[in-house]
Amino acid sequence: MVAKPAAGGGRWADVEPRRLRRWLDGFYSRHDGAEEDGLKLSAANGDTAELLPPPGVTDVADIDGLLTALAVPRRLGFLLARRNAVAVGVADGDELVSSKVDTFYVQGRTAAGGWSQQRYARRRENQAAGAARDAADIAARILLPYADSLAALVCGGDRATVDEILLDKRLAPLLPLRHDRLLDVPEPRHAVLVEALTTAQAVRIHLVP
Template identity: 40%
Template sequence: MVELGPERVVEVEPERVERWAANFAERHGGATTSYDGARIAVLVGGDGATASFTWSDADPLGVVLVRRGGYAVALVRDGVLVEHKVGTRHVQSRTAAGGWSQQRFARRRGNQADALVVAVAGHALRVLLGGDESPPTGAPSVPTGLVVGGDRTLVGEVLDDPRLRALAGLPRRELYDLPDPKRSVLDDAVRRGRAVRITLHDPVSH
């Protein structure tokens, strides 16, 4: 039995998967391919290396990115931004001050975070649901999956807004390693949200 090393994950654009699979076969002495319908599910290299494919099926795709320095909300269809909103909001960082000053700061910081959450939820309602809090089931303009990223707590608070209940339960791809959202970060999130995630195990050399 071939001993396999620790897993690693790569993200590949759907349009590049066939080329990636061909390169895998070249690197590993050929490959046996298993399919899920018409899509590659698993590759097993001639040397025992394995690659397992997780495809993103959401289309349209919704994106909600929130950090204390800003936010981005977008609706994506066929890999193209249909509508989006990117903005900057400032929530103060922690202070070393104590006593009453610290308490006033904490209240102000909390109010700023609350205002950010409310604002982003409003943008999400407009961009992702067309302003309709109760869209018809299966409406073509409503996302079938979400990409979320930034600050986990803030994202959760945005999606807990009752106006966004139509998004509850949608499959999510989480990207909490993203920096403060801006247009380039949004573009990267869209790319990664559509990407096929490939889990690799290479054989261990002794």
């Protein structure tokens, strides 16, 4: 289980689906039981745990429904992007069935001033725009053949870069599938994409305190 501070208080815990029952048993045991209200657990001492279904798991009203839904494999699309790289994939459950990773040259910032700085900035913007177009080509090639069967599109990396890629009109069918969570990933590589499969399928739990 991975736990990180949550904005506004408490912390986030990511629990793999296969470990969720054991985690729930531990919460009940540590708190001498707890009340369930939908996907939220409340203990007598004020501690709470709210479970957020992972991408592709919808229409679950309670914890029993969540556990049932998690047992059904889902097909997820992935778009991980930063300024210099993109990783796109489709996964059936834990298996990556299609993927493509690529890198792009986007010039870094320069310390030059005046006209030179403006020239370098324009060049960098043009390179970034070209990289976004190339990334959109990859996303269209990998994701669109599966668009009708995807349970969700999981994005990660730099939000501005991901948003720019998804502005491509060809990718419009994917927009309703985009999950709210943006995965925090390093520069996309194949290993990063594989790790994202596990991260995306975890159940996020907001723990207070």
